[in-house]
Amino acid sequence: MKVRLLDIAHARSGDKGDTANVGLIALRDEWYPILDRYVTRQRVAEHFANVITGSVERFELPNLFALNFLLHGALGGGGTITLRTDAQAKVYSSALLRLVIDVPDAEARAAKLPEHRA
């Protein structure tokens, strides 16, 4: 089943130098394992492949039902020198929520995930 992150998570993002961080939080606590399993470092790196120039790191915060992603090379050199509208990575959060993941049907139904129909 196709599941869009916007429908199962919320997020906030910020900057540090030329790195953006995106904190991704499950909308329901019981959906955290879905995020943990399917929103992999690799999957997020693919999602942002044409947007950032560096690598992606992932950290888990199961206590907050959240994942934290560091997106390196995300700000055209960093908040103080960049020419971008989003100089401080404020909307990388919703850019991640655009990601559509594939969850096996049985697992998606058991977790009552909302299906994404493009």
Added chain:
Amino acid sequence: MSRIVRIAAGQGFWGDWLEAPRRQVEGGPIDYLMLDYLAEVTMSILQKQMQRDPMAGYARDFITQMEGVLPAVLERGVRVTANAGGVNPLGCADALLAMARGAKHHDRLRVGVVTGDDLLPHLDSLLASGHALAHMETGEPLAAIRDRVLSANAYVGAPPIVEALARGANVVVTGRCTDTALILAPLMHEFQWPTNDWDRLASGIVAGHIVECGAQSTGGNCAYDWRSIPNLENIGFPIVEVAEDGSFVVTKHPGTGGRVDVHGVTEQLVYEMGDPHEYITPDVIADFTTIRISSDGTDRVRVAGVHGKPPTDKLKISIAYRAGYKAVGTLVYAWPDALAKAQEADRIIRARLASLGLAFDLIHTEYVGATATHGPLAAIPEDLPEVQLRIGVRSNDRRAVERFTREIAPLVLTGPPGVTGYAGGRPKVEEVVAYWPALVDKSVVSPRVSILTT
């Protein structure tokens, strides 16, 4: 019942809501008001202001805001911690004292000033004695940009603020200190937490992290069910009610707008987060994976269980340096074919700049309404009603950037049709101030505290 210390946050950055500090002291009982003014780039702006005027170099908003807060400080005993001092904490304190002199009970004002974070006067002796001050991300030594440095400040921790409070200061003004120290210090002072009580210190840091961005923990900029957040026009800024064991409740004054719930506070916890196991401050390293968070009723969120460990022997320093010039120009293209017209205008301007032989480090184009926020991740609809062309350049050659600013308006009569939105005039040339984070041995930074009165 055990004692609770109530700390209110009244400013999340320089330029935040002017009303907030006064509303925090008038909206209900608090013990402390913390005001955070400094972002990465702020120190360099203040340094430039002080070069023009030796009396400047601090956040002037602070003086205005303190006028509304002063009765609470002098008559009710509310104490204030603020990093408003910027690159001139003593000048800031003088301005505060001058403002207060006419006020009732002004003789009760004791301003604690923390200095010593400014490393600009010592930069060359540090480099000469073997401190490379290498860029924390790239590893490049500071020598590469030494001649362009504008400001250099260490992120000082809580101890000097604690000392100022212990010496009776009711307003503490600092230069560059960590935002979190403005919250941790009052807690260390009130509860007499030892400087090696890592778990309690870490708890104070987490409290600081939650409130240091002002209303971003009480419903502002909150993605979770944002439509249902009530009365943002009247938003309450955050308050932490901290117990002696370090556990605390995040809340806001009754009758204010916004929302304090687990989802919103969690969003703030992950904001500007690096490795959550190691949130590094000069006072303690906090482990955000140990935080326990739960609802404690309407607009109340309880936080407990935070673990900490000893800090490193380094301090982070923030160096700002001149890095050329930039300008950004915009034009608006209307339906039909709005995006295609904006793209054609971009092609034309780039061709004209090339034929002028101007050198730019970067020419960056965005189409606001189509690509500016999510770039290639967004699907662009066919029939956009309008698109803003936004084109920026950066160069070490000021003349090249100035020439670019004269290439925007001509497009109105020499480019594609359906263009408007040029009434703002020619774009402004700005100096680029870049940020250079580095580490230095703690032993080379000596914060000092002075107490000033009217």
